[in-house]
Amino acid sequence: MKPPPFGYHGPATLGEALDVLAEAGPDGKVLAGGQSLIPLLNMRLAAPAHIVDVNRVPGLDGIEAGPSGVRVGALARHAAVERSPEAAAAQPLLRQALRLVAHPVIRNRGTVVGSLVHADPAAEMPAVLALLGGSVRLASRGGEREVPASEFFTGPMESALRPGELAVSAFFPALPRRSGTAFHEVARRHGDYAVAGVAAAVTLDEDLRIAAARVACVSVGPVPVVVDVTAACGPRPAASAGWEAAAEAVRDRIDPEGDIHATADYRRHLTGVLAARALRDAASAARGEES
Amino acid sequence: MTTRLFGEPVRRREDARLITGQGRYLDDLGGGALAAAFVRSPHAHARILDIDVSAALDVEGLVAIYTWEDLPGALAEPLPLLIPHPALTHGRTAYPLAREIVRHVGEPVVMVVARDRYLAEDACALIRVDYEILKPVVGIEEAVRGVHLVHEDVPGNIGAHLVQEVPGPGGLTAREAIDAAPHTLEFRLDVERSACTPLEGKGVYARWDADDGSLRVYSSTQTSTSVRMAIAAKLGLPLPKVEVIAPDVGGGFGVKIVHPWPEEVLVPWAARLLNREVKWTEDRREHFVSSSHERGQVQHVRAGFDDEGRVLGLEVEILHDHGAYTPYGIIVPIITSTQLLGPYKVGAYRVEFSSIYTNTVQVTPYRGAGRPQGVFCMERTMDRIAAHLGRDRTAVRAANFIQPHEFPYDQGMTFQDGRPLIYDSGDYPEALRMLKELIGWDSFPETKARAAAEGRRIGIGVGCYVEGTGVGPYEGGHVQVTSDGRVHVSTGLTSQGQGHETVFAQIAATELGVPIEKVSVVTGDTRRFGYAVGTFASRAAVMSGNAIALACRKVREKALRIAAEALEADPRDLEITDGMVHVAGVPSASIPLATVAVLSNPLRYAFDEEAKRATQFAGPASDDRPPVAEGEEPGLEGRDYYSPVRSTFAAGMHAAIVETDLDTAEIRILRYAVVHDCGKLINPMIVEGQIHGGVAQGVGGALYEKMVYDEHGQLLNASFMDFLMPYATEVPRIETAHLETPSPLNPLGIKGAGEAGVIPVSAVIASAVEDAEGITIARMPVSPSDLHHLRLER
Amino acid sequence: MNETGHHVRLTVNGVVREATVPGRRLLSDCLRHDLGLTGTHVGCEHGVCGACTVLLDGEPVRSCLTFAVTVDGHEITTVEGLARDGELSPVQRAFTECHALQCGFCTPGFLCTVTAFLRDNPAPTEEEALKAVAGNLCRCTGYQNILKAVHRAAEIQAEEDR
Numbered sequence A: 001m002k003p004p005p006f007g008y009h010g011p012a013t014l015g016e017a018l019d020v021l022a023e024a025g026p027d028g029k030v031l032a033g034g035q036s037l038i039p040l041l042n043m044r045l046a047a048p049a050h051i052v053d054v055n056r057v058p059g060l061d062g063i064e065a066g067p068s069g070v071r072v073g074a075l076a077r078h079a080a081v082e083r084s085p086e087a088a089a090a091q092p093l094l095r096q097a098l099r100l101v102a103h104p105v106i107r108n109r110g111t112v113v114g115s116l117v118h119a120d121p122a123a124e125m126p127a128v129l130a131l132l133g134g135s136v137r138l139a140s141r142g143g144e145r146e147v148p149a150s151e152f153f154t155g156p157m158e159s160a161l162r163p164g165e166l167a168v169s170a171f172f173p174a175l176p177r178r179s180g181t182a183f184h185e186v187a188r189r190h191g192d193y194a195v196a197g198v199a200a201a202v203t204l205d206e207d208l209r210i211a212a213a214r215v216a217c218v219s220v221g222p223v224p225v226v227v228d229v230t231a232a233c234g235p236r237p238a239a240s241a242g243w244e245a246a247a248e249a250v251r252d253r254i255d256p257e258g259d260i261h262a263t264a265d266y267r268r269h270l271t272g273v274l275a276a277r278a279l280r281d282a283a284s285a286a287r288g289e290e291s
Numbered sequence B: 001m002t003t004r005l006f007g008e009p010v011r012r013r014e015d016a017r018l019i020t021g022q023g024r025y026l027d028d029l030g031g032g033a034l035a036a037a038f039v040r041s042p043h044a045h046a047r048i049l050d051i052d053v054s055a056a057l058d059v060e061g062l063v064a065i066y067t068w069e070d071l072p073g074a075l076a077e078p079l080p081l082l083i084p085h086p087a088l089t090h091g092r093t094a095y096p097l098a099r100e101i102v103r104h105v106g107e108p109v110v111m112v113v114a115r116d117r118y119l120a121e122d123a124c125a126l127i128r129v130d131y132e133i134l135k136p137v138v139g140i141e142e143a144v145r146g147v148h149l150v151h152e153d154v155p156g157n158i159g160a161h162l163v164q165e166v167p168g169p170g171g172l173t174a175r176e177a178i179d180a181a182p183h184t185l186e187f188r189l190d191v192e193r194s195a196c197t198p199l200e201g202k203g204v205y206a207r208w209d210a211d212d213g214s215l216r217v218y219s220s221t222q223t224s225t226s227v228r229m230a231i232a233a234k235l236g237l238p239l240p241k242v243e244v245i246a247p248d249v250g251g252g253f254g255v256k257i258v259h260p261w262p263e264e265v266l267v268p269w270a271a272r273l274l275n276r277e278v279k280w281t282e283d284r285r286e287h288f289v290s291s292s293h294e295r296g297q298v299q300h301v302r303a304g305f306d307d308e309g310r311v312l313g314l315e316v317e318i319l320h321d322h323g324a325y326t327p328y329g330i331i332v333p334i335i336t337s338t339q340l341l342g343p344y345k346v347g348a349y350r351v352e353f354s355s356i357y358t359n360t361v362q363v364t365p366y367r368g369a370g371r372p373q374g375v376f377c378m379e380r381t382m383d384r385i386a387a388h389l390g391r392d393r394t395a396v397r398a399a400n401f402i403q404p405h406e407f408p409y410d411q412g413m414t415f416q417d418g419r420p421l422i423y424d425s426g427d428y429p430e431a432l433r434m435l436k437e438l439i440g441w442d443s444f445p446e447t448k449a450r451a452a453a454e455g456r457r458i459g460i461g462v463g464c465y466v467e468g469t470g471v472g473p474y475e476g477g478h479v480q481v482t483s484d485g486r487v488h489v490s491t492g493l494t495s496q497g498q499g500h501e502t503v504f505a506q507i508a509a510t511e512l513g514v515p516i517e518k519v520s521v522v523t524g525d526t527r528r529f530g531y532a533v534g535t536f537a538s539r540a541a542v543m544s545g546n547a548i549a550l551a552c553r554k555v556r557e558k559a560l561r562i563a564a565e566a567l568e569a570d571p572r573d574l575e576i577t578d579g580m581v582h583v584a585g586v587p588s589a590s591i592p593l594a595t596v597a598v599l600s601n602p603l604r605y606a607f608d609e610e611a612k613r614a615t616q617f618a619g620p621a622s623d624d625r626p627p628v629a630e631g632e633e634p635g636l637e638g639r640d641y642y643s644p645v646r647s648t649f650a651a652g653m654h655a656a657i658v659e660t661d662l663d664t665a666e667i668r669i670l671r672y673a674v675v676h677d678c679g680k681l682i683n684p685m686i687v688e689g690q691i692h693g694g695v696a697q698g699v700g701g702a703l704y705e706k707m708v709y710d711e712h713g714q715l716l717n718a719s720f721m722d723f724l725m726p727y728a729t730e731v732p733r734i735e736t737a738h739l740e741t742p743s744p745l746n747p748l749g750i751k752g753a754g755e756a757g758v759i760p761v762s763a764v765i766a767s768a769v770e771d772a773e774g775i776t777i778a779r780m781p782v783s784p785s786d787l788h789h790l791r792l793e794r
Numbered sequence C: 001m002n003e004t005g006h007h008v009r010l011t012v013n014g015v016v017r018e019a020t021v022p023g024r025r026l027l028s029d030c031l032r033h034d035l036g037l038t039g040t041h042v043g044c045e046h047g048v049c050g051a052c053t054v055l056l057d058g059e060p061v062r063s064c065l066t067f068a069v070t071v072d073g074h075e076i077t078t079v080e081g082l083a084r085d086g087e088l089s090p091v092q093r094a095f096t097e098c099h100a101l102q103c104g105f106c107t108p109g110f111l112c113t114v115t116a117f118l119r120d121n122p123a124p125t126e127e128e129a130l131k132a133v134a135g136n137l138c139r140c141t142g143y144q145n146i147l148k149a150v151h152r153a154a155e156i157q158a159e160e161d162r
């Protein structure tokens, strides 16, 4: 299990990186944390002619948190984002989700942006971006474009990234006041990709009734599946129990597949269970924030 | 008092190098060696039409490419069938490189040697093999239908068929006993495939010495002596010209007892041919598809029993998935069928197994070696009987136990070593009592009710087993005291983490009365000890431990004889303490063992101060006696062998409490308790470690691990990402208690402990999940997805 | 097909080491085969087992999922570098005291992971210790003694710091 040969490029500036990527075109692959790409290379399931290692490019590891949200640079490692108190304050879902991504040691190297570009339907961060309606900033020699989450994930392991482009950052918007989030998942082993997982965001009105509720589900479709369950939750007090209707709404909307770890039916059932749990926790977080 | 080390939790002597990165595992050796890699079959069943290597020839650093056509003489023949058995009427083994037909994904087809492993893999990727795809046979049921065949000349895909029958009282057959019983039950059980998956894969490194015409091979093996013989035979080399060494081995668990693996003969062959050092280090993917698997069985059970739950008759029919080849014979299903009875006496027993070929990786022993399946069968039967009668599950077990006064107890069958299945000792009622106390069996109903009141679902389970350990034929030990007072112990069998360097040193230090620091132990090196069988079947401590003890006793006797002469005392009055031979009670009348070693070897030449004392003119010589007395040999050393009449039987009982999530169907083990009896403990710390590791593997088999093949014979989870070996988060804390029923069969009174932990775990977890859920569990492992569906079917 | 060699300069266990390697050389292979530091082990080469874990600028990473060229100029600590002046580190001592290793193949990865963990969290709870080692596979020990060793190492460290 050794990687196939490739041309290695270690650009020292963003401009240089974009030049090399432009030249390599479809034969080039960006190397960020390598925690998804290198396993594929070691198994020779991928054989790009050129690897563009951006780890030496300065200025890409930023984590900028503000009232509107968190912008995460291409070289910000999972661990750095997870640990950032500013990021957690601006968007708590980041930390909630990152704790479920792989193991701490993998998070020391893997990047949030890499995880988005990798677009594994079982991964947590794409679901987070999709739930929050965030975006990814793509740069190429021709300029930059900001692609919203709804257009960024195009299929399993497929994103809107074009040959020659580098994802330079991703933006995770903050939620309105009186909002709360939660991420629940079931993985076979601690740290594994989830069999099913649900990120939830709930926003309350001034009377602490549910004004908006949404979930994003992993491992149940080709891309993260976002379901607005506001209607199913009704404008009722967040403190009251009973998320079953929302869970049912989620189950109706997803179309999971079976694999060696779980049947499609179990995934559907489980996603409903996790949606109810995540919504309940998100709602209590929303209340907690207010009090 | 002699130095008491036997029975103490002595810290491991191997650790010093292993925690500092100074261990020497296979791939740590041979820095400059060429690397081998293999083109392996991507198909489960296919005919090789053509192999085109031309594209690979341009790879820089390529040294050689070999196919079956290149193999000379015995190397071109199928690999040996290691353990023939009359019932194995259609034993089949693979060629080192596939000849014409491939029978499982991963079978080696082409061997590539290159400057390093990266380049060797590059060349492999460029070799084109044309295949005609044949119909694959996957799954026991499909194989039994016999519509398509794995081996053209094996009808019905049945490699072996064996019936063992033990009549009940009055000569009743099992069928008659069941038919006459007040209650009967009939059901089917399924156990999935798993595998040893040691963290270090296999590996071979060979050095040919052209000047000397000799070969040195390092292999990550559980049996270096037998690998050596196989290599000599396959390569046509005189045995003395071949030496095989097992370096530090990163776990084995059974898979490394199989030999010779294709690579174990191909790598040395290539090294000799190329006159270069060659090394092959198995990678993880190769390990999944080209080593061995185990466990897969379907069992049909019929049991007849009385109102107490006593089993009057038991009939079991086993379909055993053997994969594509049977290099290790039918040891696994034999063990399942014989060890199935556990601590129980059943009235009449009939067991029948068919060993079935499928187009999957071969099946050979994995820690437990067929016992987990047998115990699963018996313990599920016990639970079903209890459920049927509405009796406590432990009461039903107790009603069937062999009682302490009934030992030796003859189960009336032939065990895996070809010897009668006679249990030597044990105390099963006491073990059960201890277990129930440890886990709180009797108060569990209240615990369960309390949990239920909190909306939680928990259950308790139990499982018992008996394990034949320390199987023959023999092991040997050599002990030498050198003139510096150091004690050098060697034995032929190998180590893969069991702490043999420590345990054997404890035995030697205790027997010889020397500080343990003076003792060094070498295992698995044919340069030091050429006769051995290997490390498997929980036999190392029993076999080599006793052999070393016997060898030490010879050395001790000789030492006392020589010392007696020097001290002018009666040898019977002498003792050895702290490396000094002295007259009992008179510490001043003493002589160091080192000096005894010097005296034991009369010398002509002095090379150091010690040696000077043994030269011809040094002491008062007696003129009328030869320097080496008749019947004596120079040197203070001894060699002895231990060869038991039959195996010794360890036993144990486990219990677990599990919680199942009402919504997600996740299963969590809250508590896990073990009562274990492996006779006298040499080192309790090491025995506990073995139990922990075994239970963890058992938890893997019960809840996480299985080999998933699709209908094309592709292994769908050939990675650690998808083959779910438990992490620390998946393994419960294990509470242990020891019972010591010494074995009357060997001088040290010990029994094997290596495999025990894994054996009953699937049965225990099934029992506990069943108790929590009230759903019958008949198939392991059980995942949350499985449990969810079982709930729906209820 | 001739691959370009890249010159890399790593500070391994405090010593500057240099090698010329192809771009695809995994850090694990570079350490083991180019620099002869075979204490770092390789159990899967896809990031799951953790046997290859080393410290990169003090933080544990999978050396099988890192190219040697990527870390050119950085500091690496391997199991060979945990003992100071021939004296075993608290984590190493705790592992042997608690019988936290059997075959020892997984051990270097655990030792590196735990060393970094206890530096950041010198007095971990049971749960924290469990999570810290939960990304490393061991097939031999069943983990119980490894967990014991984490706490024991914390204790030794605390005693020494006192």
Ligand SMILES: Cc1cc2nc3c(=O)[nH]c(=O)nc-3n(C[C@H](O)[C@H](O)[C@H](O)COP(=O)(O)OP(=O)(O)OC[C@H]3O[C@@H](n4cnc5c(N)ncnc54)[C@H](O)[C@@H]3O)c2cc1C
Residues within 6 Å of the ligand: A029, A030, A031, A032, A033, A034, A035, A036, A037, A038, A039, A074, A100, A101, A102, A103, A106, A109, A110, A111, A112, A113, A114, A115, A117, A118, A122, A123, A124, A125, A161, A165, A166, A167, A168, A191, A192, A193, A194, C046, C047, C048
């Ligand atoms: C054992 C293990 C368990 C894991 N478990 C999980 C898990 O539970 N959940 C989870 O979400 N992830 C998991 N991962 C994956 C991990 O989170 C990765 O870090 C992440 O998926 C990819 O980030 P990376 O920086 O390592 O990307 P890389 O591996 O470097 O790249 C991944 C892909 O994205 C592309 N890419 C990366 N960055 C950019 C960029 N800036 N611009 C353009 N293209 C780019 C690469 O070309 C490549 O195609 C696991 C990994 C391992 C090894």
Ligand code: FES
Residues within 6 Å of the ligand: C041, C042, C043, C044, C045, C046, C047, C048, C049, C050, C051, C052, C053, C062, C063, C064, C065
């Ligand atoms: S070898 Fe790197 S994680 Fe297994």
Ligand code: FES
Residues within 6 Å of the ligand: B199, B250, B251, B497, C100, C101, C102, C103, C104, C105, C106, C107, C137, C138, C139, C140, C141
């Ligand atoms: S000690 Fe063998 S794998 Fe951990």
